[in-house]
Amino acid sequence: MTDRSGALAIISNRAPYQLKERFGRLSCERNVGGLVSVLDEMMCRSGGTWIAWGEGWGSCDEVGIPPDAPAYSLRPVPLTDQEVNHYYHGFSNRVLWPLSHYFLDRCHFRSEYWRSYQAVNEKFARAFRESGRHHDLVWIHDFHLTLLPALLRKGRPHLSIGFFWHIPFPASPVFRVLPWREEVLRGLLGSDLIGFHLPLHAEHFLRCVQDVIHTPVDCENGSILYDGRVIKVGVFPVGIDFRKWSDLASSPIIAEKARELREELGAKYIILGVDRLDYTKGIRERLLAFERFLEKYPQFHGQVCMIQTAVPSRTRVDEYRSLRREIDECIGRITGRFTARKWIPLRYLYRGFPIEELVTYYLAADLALITPLRDGMNLVAKEYVASRVKQDGGLILSEFTGAAGTLTDAIIVNPYDIEGLADAIHFALSMPDTEKRRRMERLRQAVKERDVYWWCETFLKSLAGRREPSQ
Numbered sequence: 001m002t003d004r005s006g007a008l009a010i011i012s013n014r015a016p017y018q019l020k021e022r023f024g025r026l027s028c029e030r031n032v033g034g035l036v037s038v039l040d041e042m043m044c045r046s047g048g049t050w051i052a053w054g055e056g057w058g059s060c061d062e063v064g065i066p067p068d069a070p071a072y073s074l075r076p077v078p079l080t081d082q083e084v085n086h087y088y089h090g091f092s093n094r095v096l097w098p099l100s101h102y103f104l105d106r107c108h109f110r111s112e113y114w115r116s117y118q119a120v121n122e123k124f125a126r127a128f129r130e131s132g133r134h135h136d137l138v139w140i141h142d143f144h145l146t147l148l149p150a151l152l153r154k155g156r157p158h159l160s161i162g163f164f165w166h167i168p169f170p171a172s173p174v175f176r177v178l179p180w181r182e183e184v185l186r187g188l189l190g191s192d193l194i195g196f197h198l199p200l201h202a203e204h205f206l207r208c209v210q211d212v213i214h215t216p217v218d219c220e221n222g223s224i225l226y227d228g229r230v231i232k233v234g235v236f237p238v239g240i241d242f243r244k245w246s247d248l249a250s251s252p253i254i255a256e257k258a259r260e261l262r263e264e265l266g267a268k269y270i271i272l273g274v275d276r277l278d279y280t281k282g283i284r285e286r287l288l289a290f291e292r293f294l295e296k297y298p299q300f301h302g303q304v305c306m307i308q309t310a311v312p313s314r315t316r317v318d319e320y321r322s323l324r325r326e327i328d329e330c331i332g333r334i335t336g337r338f339t340a341r342k343w344i345p346l347r348y349l350y351r352g353f354p355i356e357e358l359v360t361y362y363l364a365a366d367l368a369l370i371t372p373l374r375d376g377m378n379l380v381a382k383e384y385v386a387s388r389v390k391q392d393g394g395l396i397l398s399e400f401t402g403a404a405g406t407l408t409d410a411i412i413v414n415p416y417d418i419e420g421l422a423d424a425i426h427f428a429l430s431m432p433d434t435e436k437r438r439r440m441e442r443l444r445q446a447v448k449e450r451d452v453y454w455w456c457e458t459f460l461k462s463l464a465g466r467r468e469p470s471q
């Protein structure tokens with residue numbers, strides 16, 4: 001990985017490990033999830049410190065990772081129940097998340113959320129200062145910690161601070177609705193480098209800085225002159241570990257499992273949806289489009305089966321509980337309407353899977369329907385493509401995902417257009433194999449070229465390049 005001088009600290013809301021108690025002994029268990037494991041791998045090689053919210057870590061204030069041969073330190077930030085409710089479920093999930101995905105009617109601008117968000121960002125800053133180590137580079141992740149760059153800058157003016165924003169950055173007229181817009185922007189502007197997935201998100205950010213802080217921005221070169229410093233705003237579309245997904249999908253055991261799954265389902269065409277259960281992922285609209293497809297194209301009855309998987313998410317937030325009920329109702333209506341003696345058109349799996357099972361689904365499908373209403377990137381689209389080792393299968397992708405910026409050989413759709421989406425399903429299933437192959441080859445190339453290692457490397461190189469030689 002990157003040749004960087006100086007120790008690195010990563011700061012994120014979620015920790016890469018969970019502390020578990022088994023038979024009276026504490027052990028660390030690695031959280032699954034593509035990005036986290038790649039960053040963990042990188043930290044194991046480079047050393048340094050990772051600071052994150054540590055659920056269930058009790059009085060433990062630092063642990064060596066990996067536990068059997070420590071290469072870096074993990075410093076948990078303990079949060080009280082109230083902080084979890086107000087900072088995490090509140091300001092992060094009920095203010096910044098809906099706002100950034102353009103769901104203004106789902107925003108709850110409560111001042112107690114904001115106060116807790118400020119306090120928790122300060123708690124993270126304290127944890128960094130108390131780590132007692134010298135760090136030259138800090139990489140902060142995501143919208144939970146927007147105030148942290150400025151807080152860290154206060155004590156260490158020469159520290160190199162990078163911030164990556166993983167979700168969409170909204171356009172200025174939307175962002176400006178936020179009562180604490182100025183504080184959030186000034187917090188982010190403590191960074192030296194701010195990364196986004198798409199040029200559009202970077203543009204929105206620059207425009208917001210101009211409109212709210214009235215400071216000079218250079219939209220062409222992506223830079224801001226603020227507080228006597230030049231802050232770089234860059235575009236770094238996140239990727240996946242292409243090799244890992246591709247290798248797994250090439251395993252004969254997985255191929256056999258995928259064949260068995262197809263046999264069990266007994267359908268000629270399998271359509272797949274894989275999401276966290278989140279209102280931004282467009283699951284309801286996708287189900288309505290599948291229902292419309294079944295109405296409009298009865299020749300596919302008995303031949304097609306849609307599998308929708310949804311991993312439970314943010315189950316303590318009201319909006320997510322009512323979404324779950326809504327999806328359950330929609331599934332019930334469609335299956336009740338179309339299921340016949342020898343045909344089940346729709347299957348719903350509400351749980352998380354180990355990666356091997358996920359690849360089996362990716363491999364068994366003929367078509368993936370990835371239709372979020374808005375998404376920073378969408379890693380599922382890339383995982384599906386990496387798993388199509390035979391260069392077959394179709395991909396329908398929402399134009400409102402970051403992934404659509406590079407996966408231009410997918411069938412690009414507007415997820416709000418139910419009729420259009422139903423027709424796109426018909427189009428994809430009727431496409432000649434040669435055309436599917438031509439598209440998949442190019443999609444695989446795009447995912448392979450910019451994988452997650454490329455992403456880490458380019459971001460950190462760019463951040464390290466901003467350090468002044470005299471420091």
Ligand code: ADQ
Nearest residue numbers: 166238275276309310311351352353375376377378379380
């Ligand atoms: P997410 O909103 O979580 O990420 P996404 O990028 O699609 O969205 O990642 C979801 C992850 O969950 C994938 O890695 C997928 O494999 C996994 N997953 C989905 N269903 C699963 C299941 N049933 N079992 C197990 N795992 C499952 C945020 C932003 C995105 C951005 C990423 C990374 O919202 O836009 O792409 O961060 O920057």
